[in-house]
Amino acid sequence: MINSTQKQIIDLIKRSNKILVLPSSPPDGDSLGSAVALYMVLRKLGKEVTVICSDTIPEVLQFLPNMKVIGNKTLATTDFIITLDLKNAKIEKINHSIENDKVNIVITPKEGRISEDDISFNKGALEYDLIITVDCAEVKQLRGFYEENVELFHQVPVVNIDHHISNTHFGRINNVDIMASSTTELLVPLFEELEKEEKMELIDEDIATLLLTGIITDTGSFQNANTTPKAFDVAAELVSYGARQQEIIQHIYKTKQLSQLKLWGRVLSKIQVDETYRIVWSAVSQQDFKDTNSSEEETGDIIDELMTNAPGAEVIILMKEKKEGTISVSVRTTTPSVDAAKIAEGFGGGGHTQAAGFRMNDIALRDAEYEVISAVKKYQTERVGLAGLTKNTETFSTPKFEKPETPIVKNSVEKPVEQHVEAPVEQPEIEQPEAEHSKENKTEFPAPERKKRQKRISAKDDGIVYKFED
Ligand SMILES: [Mn+2]
Numbered sequence: 001m002i003n004s005t006q007k008q009i010i011d012l013i014k015r016s017n018k019i020l021v022l023p024s025s026p027p028d029g030d031s032l033g034s035a036v037a038l039y040m041v042l043r044k045l046g047k048e049v050t051v052i053c054s055d056t057i058p059e060v061l062q063f064l065p066n067m068k069v070i071g072n073k074t075l076a077t078t079d080f081i082i083t084l085d086l087k088n089a090k091i092e093k094i095n096h097s098i099e100n101d102k103v104n105i106v107i108t109p110k111e112g113r114i115s116e117d118d119i120s121f122n123k124g125a126l127e128y129d130l131i132i133t134v135d136c137a138e139v140k141q142l143r144g145f146y147e148e149n150v151e152l153f154h155q156v157p158v159v160n161i162d163h164h165i166s167n168t169h170f171g172r173i174n175n176v177d178i179m180a181s182s183t184t185e186l187l188v189p190l191f192e193e194l195e196k197e198e199k200m201e202l203i204d205e206d207i208a209t210l211l212l213t214g215i216i217t218d219t220g221s222f223q224n225a226n227t228t229p230k231a232f233d234v235a236a237e238l239v240s241y242g243a244r245q246q247e248i249i250q251h252i253y254k255t256k257q258l259s260q261l262k263l264w265g266r267v268l269s270k271i272q273v274d275e276t277y278r279i280v281w282s283a284v285s286q287q288d289f290k291d292t293n294s295s296e297e298e299t300g301d302i303i304d305e306l307m308t309n310a311p312g313a314e315v316i317i318l319m320k321e322k323k324e325g326t327i328s329v330s331v332r333t334t335t336p337s338v339d340a341a342k343i344a345e346g347f348g349g350g351g352h353t354q355a356a357g358f359r360m361n362d363i364a365l366r367d368a369e370y371e372v373i374s375a376v377k378k379y380q381t382e383r384v385g386l387a388g389l390t391k392n393t394e395t396f397s398t399p400k401f402e403k404p405e406t407p408i409v410k411n412s413v414e415k416p417v418e419q420h421v422e423a424p425v426e427q428p429e430i431e432q433p434e435a436e437h438s439k440e441n442k443t444e445f446p447a448p449e450r451k452k453r454q455k456r457i458s459a460k461d462d463g464i465v466y467k468f469e470d
Pocket of ligand 1: 030031135163181182
């Protein structure tokens with residue numbers, strides 16, 4: 001059963017012919033998976049569809065089907081229209097000639113006269129009757145596209161499909177479900193309803209692969225806390241539609257460029273730990289990117305990697321010095337009692353309870369690092385009071401989703417981690433990550449049975465969900 005919002009979206013899609021699909025930036029598996037899956041479904045319904053993403057598509061997602069449909073051009077039409085009012089004259093012929101960088105348009109009247117007052121100028125009109133944004137919490141995640149086309153956003157109905165808690169409900173119709181693991185998860189019931197109403201099979205293997213990619217990347221391959229029963233349920237359903245799960249895992253999690261491995265080495269060697277405030281962080285400079293011959297995108301999911309492998313930490317921070325000089329900061333927390341969004345909001349950013357981010361301008365990386373870590377310490381102090389934050393190496397053990405006050409004791413071989421030389425902190429003790437647990441999957445899975453449709457088992461959505469993506 002679909003709800004009234006979903007019903008409105010379906011009706012609007014059915015009524016529209018020229019649809020503009022906009023994924024959020026920076027693009028990820030969920031935003032691009034959603035946008036291209038939507039493109040393919042709408043094409044099957046005979047719609048004209050344009051997908052525009054202002055950022056480059058990450059290398060790691062290039063394997064996905066139909067990524068070439070994503071355009072990056074600005075939308076504003078460059079047509080300049082000269083209109084001639086014919087109430088005072090009938091036209092015999094129109095000629096044009098180009099001379100010395102000038103175009104002369106020669107209009108010969110059949111009868112009557114043409115005067116300057118009959119001429120008007122217009123910019124070419126944009127012909128869309130529906131805009132659908134996917135995985136986009138606010139218009140600024142469209143990277144200037146909104147600002148350049150404000151008029152369009154006022155003229156054309158906007159459908160906003162997203163799962164970010166920070167969503168500003170900027171659409172005319174807002175299908176925002178913060179309990180959903182990903183935006184692609186929200187598209188599945190819409191597509192299924194369209195299948196029913198249009199009496200045609202829409203979700204093919206490629207579309208199912210795109211949709212599953214969103215769930216896999218947003219749940220960190222079903223490892224993050226936003227992995228709800230429903231996420232598993234919808235994923236299972238997509239596999240039954242023919243989604244190529246192994247292909248996704250192979251490309252996204254098991255293939256790394258040498259440059260990326262080198263960069264990860266850099267990030268890991270620069271890890272710093274504050275045991276008292278339970279913060280683990282690392283900062284990469286432009287020099288690091290240069291030295292390892294890697295790009296800024298290649299830090300990829302390293303923050304999630306840090307999180308799974310930084311025992312005892314409550315706040316994990318990765319700071320990146322971007323080319324243009326800004327510092328981008330990603331914040332993750334291992335417990336819902338530490339609010340990543342709140343920390344990010346302090347710097348003008350935002351996000352989910354356990355995953356957020358923000359940018360800092362006109363500041364050196366070291367100064368940014370100092371400011372951010374100081375702010376997190378202050379946050380941690382206010383949250384539990386100083387008494388709750390006494391240094392306790394025994395506490396610094398397993399990252400369980402438990403109250404921070406509860407000491408977690410675990411027998412483990414503890415090993416010091418290399419220090420970032422620039423900013424001295426106390427020598428941390430950090431547990432060795434367990435050997436490749438759950439990372440390597442040697443079991444060969446049989447290829448999913450294609451085309452076989454299964455009735456979906458409905459899942460309860462009563463779990464508390466925390467998102468991990470910014
Ligand atoms: Mn998402």
